[in-house]
Amino acid sequence: MSRLTDLISKAKAKDAxxxxxxxxxFKALSSRRSFGLNFERHRPENVELPGRPxxxxxxxxxxxxxxxxxxGDQRLWKVISLAGRGAxxxxxxxxxxxxxxEQTEALYSDLVVxxxxRDYIYPGLVSTGKVERGGDKPFHTVINGExxxxxxxxxxxxxxxxxAIYIDPPYNSGATDWKxxxxxxxxxxAYRHSKWLAMIERRLILARELLNPNHSVLIVTIDAREFLRLGLLLPQIFPEARIQMVSSIINPKGVSVAGGFRRADEYLFFAMLGDAAPKRLRLSKEWSPSSIVSGTSKIPELDEAEEQTxxxxxxxxxxxxxxxGSEAARADRESMFYPIYADPESRVIVEVGEALPQGVDEAPEKEGLVPILPIRRNGDQGRWQISAAELRTRIKQGRIRLGRPTSYGFVVNYLxxxxxxxxxxxxxxxxxxAHDGSIIAFQIEDGDDRIAPTQWKIESHNASExxxxxxxxxxxxRSFPFPKSLYAVEDALRFFLFDNRDAKVLDFFSGSGTTAHAxxxxxKQDGGQRxxxxxxxxxxxxxxQAKLREDGLRPGDPEWEQWGICDYIxxxxxxxxxxxxxxxxxxIKGDxxxxxxxxxxxxxxxxxxxFTLTYETPVAVSHNRAFERIAPLLWMRAGSAGSRIEKLPEGGWAVADCYGLLTDLDQAALFAEAIHGKDSIRIAYIVTDDERRFQSVVRQLPDTVEPVRLYESYLTNFRFATGR
Structure with a gap:
């Protein structure tokens, strides 16, 4: 029942x-349905926070x-007092x-926050590990939390x-896929669909606040269970967006549906804000209409259809x-009869040997490698087109690759x-x-760049493979139910991020992490820093969960948490x-x-x-007692790049690679001097309750640096600006 229905029931109990x-x-009002999607906006959700003190x-x-x-007991209790220690x-x-x-007592260990x-939160982040192979590139971030x-x-x-936001929310299958x-x-x-709508609406309203209103895209994948409702909900939340739906084959064999046709596809909604639009790209033959719908020669674009080849x-x-041809025997150029050594698993040339002496017909063996000599199909000894020294040069240029396997190794191809x-x-x-260093290049013929059609039947989008x-x-x-094809997510994003190598992408139903991988x-394809x-x-x-509970475990126990989606997948x-x-x-095996x-x-x-999301108190934040958990948020706001100020600076100020922090306003001159000395600084965080002193510091900073007043901006954001 909705929150309003609950309140009416309480009113009836007090005054019939x-x-x-x-x-x-209420019934009279609810019967006057406006045009569009109407549904029960159920009582606000709540979430358990196991492990939170x-x-x-x-x-x-x-x-x-x-x-x-x-x-268990689903009622909510308020903690009046705590007494005792330990267990x-x-x-x-x-x-x-x-x-x-009604009051009661319970063991501390038997409670979960x-x-x-409906309540305000004051979030922080705790780092739980990192991996660094990108030098000074910005960091991708993973947040474990509601x-x-x-x-x-x-x-x-x-x-x-x-x-860009790419999400793959629960499909509401009824098979315990979401709570x-x-x-x-x-x-x-009975309220299955309205609960799903209430859940997704709350999150999309917040997502709207995060998207760049001038140029961004929201991509939502969904199947037949909720695509009609989602198609009505999106225009209500994003009335200014241009919205299109694409049908995509993700399982060519199809999945059995009781009493219905086999389901082979799913749908992608693209909500484009500002001037965002799919890029005209050079697409493979698979994307052409003839490979999708026989007999058509037109690809519909956003507002018109134009002739396409x-x-x-x-x-x-x-x-x-x-x-x-001529002079192709070993005897014609003995210096070009030399072995090429390849790794048979990776099909990569590892080493180029020297020419074999006359009378030596077999190459020296090298452990784990296959020697390739220029032997003809009939067994005659031939020769290579180029010398060993020239071959080494061309490998570095990307002009050499291995072809099909043969009885004597592999065919060696060159440009x-x-x-x-x-x-x-x-x-x-x-x-x-390619993985062997060879050039991947194509000549595009018969036409210019293309806008993709709204039906996708692409081999690489097969979710199973x-x-x-x-x-x-x-x-x-390790398994995860129904992960997206890596290449399907990559393709969907490429249409909007092709020209934006510094794009910020969000997936708040990240599951197995396919979006970050894409x-x-x-x-890698263009040297971007997305x-x-x-x-x-x-x-x-x-x-x-059922097995873990039988074993006496609860959420928050290390033995339980190790099987969670974030930590395990x-x-x-x-x-x-x-x-x-x-x-x-x-x-990792494979290509x-x-x-x-x-x-x-x-x-x-x-x-x-x-990171793991934490919940702070406003008092701890305003008194600098939560700084170590707020610090990652300051770093993320400055671009998630370079060094991070982890602790309050002893000298009253500190400057990281992309932002600075001033905690002692008496040190403002030194702080401003340091900020002027680094062109990479984007934000200056200034801790003060005094607006006049804040403005005094701001006047000393470069115009290119964004001043942010702590902790007023943080607290104000979560008190008034989170859409409640």
Missing amino acids: DLGRELERE IRKGDKVRILPERGSTKK ERIAKLSLLYTDES VAEF NFHALEALTFTHRGKVD YNNSYVEKDD SVRRTEPAWTSMMRR PDGAYEAVLSDTFEIEGY HGSGILEQLMPG VMRLN QCISVTNNEASAGE TKPRIKAAITGQTPEGQP YKFTDEFLMADGFAENAEF
Whole structure:
């Protein structure tokens, strides 16, 4: 029931006549439905915070006994007082939201703090690890916490700064895939759809505050269960946006649906703000309409349809390095009969040997490598086109690659001088380099860049092969339900981030971390410094929870938390992608495919840091007692790059790579001098309650530096500006 219905019921209990009058007027109003999506906006959600220390005044829930699989007491209590120490500590509690006073006592260890979404929060972050391979590039961040509260935290750090949001929210299948107020939403829940809408609406309203209103995009993937409702909700939240829906085949075989057609596709909603629009890109033949709908030659754009021809991508003229025709025998050029050593697993040339002496027909063996000699199919000895020294040079230029395997090793292909010159000219586009260092280049024929159609049937978007399959390669033995194809997410983002190499991307239903992985792929292709903020909780799966409870464990126990999504899947996946190693420290097997092909074991030149969301008190914040938890938010607001000021500076001020902090205003002159000396400074945080002194410091700073008054700006943000 909605909050208003609850209040009417309470009114009826106190005054039956008044309650009936209110109910009659409520029904009359609710029957006058306005055009658009109408649904029950259920009572605000709440979330349990296992592991969070319990303070006097907190709202708590009493946990069921260890070993019990029962749901337990869902009522909320307020902590009146705490007494005792250690395991014997006792909390005195008073029942909330009841007309009759009720008090009880409970062991401290049997309580869990509950945060209601109607309450103000004052967030902080605690770092739980990092991986650094990207030099001075900005950090990707992963936040473990309730995504509604994480979004509120980001209103302080990223309001109006996010360029793209990609989310894959729960599809509301009824198969314990999401919770509303600590309870799984089942298929037979009469309010199942309105609960889902209430949940997603609250988060999209906050997401709207984060998106750049002048140029940004929200991408939401959904399936048939909620796409109609989502399609009505989005225009209500983003009335100024241009919204399109794309149908995408993610499972060509299809999934059985009881009493219905096999489901093979899902849908992507694109809500484009400001002047954001999909980029015209050079697309492979798969994207052409003829490969999707037979007989059509037009691709619809946003506002019009224009004539399009099929796109053909032609590779350069790779040629076998085996000499053909005249003077092609070993005897014709003995110096060009030499071995090439390759790793048979990675198909990479590791070493180029010297010419074999006359009478020596076999190359020296090298452990783990396959020697390749210019032997013809009939067994005759041939020769290579170029010398060993020239081959080494061309390998460095990206002009050599291995082809199909043969009885004598592999076919060795190369780019002759004419083909190489063509690749370097304007007629070809170099897209990157394969894992063996060879050039990936294409000549685009028959037309210009294209706008993609609204139906996608792309091989690389197969979620089974390129979602679950890639996850298995990254983290053998670990599974996650229905991960997105890495390349599908990459493609969707590329249309809007192609020209923005410094884009800030957010995924607040990050699950296995596919969005961050896709952003790293985009960066590798063009040297970009895009950042991704991934938000997920650490909830264990429904099946895992039942087993853990039977074992006497509870949320917050280390043995429980190790199986949570964030700790077991998201963080290890992003770390594995960057380092090129599995969680067990082994090189990841396999190659990345499509657009940019290279070994997964190569990893990425990227940085990432992992955080857990904390809940602070306004008193602790304003008195500088929570600075170490606020510090990561200050760093994120300044760009998540470079060094971070972790503790209050003893000298009254400090300057990091991208921001500065002034805590003693008597040191303002020295602080301003240091700020003027660093062009990389973006923000100056000034701790003061005095507006006049704050403005005095601001006048000493460069115009290019944003002044922020602490902690007034922080506290004000979460008191008044979070959309409640």
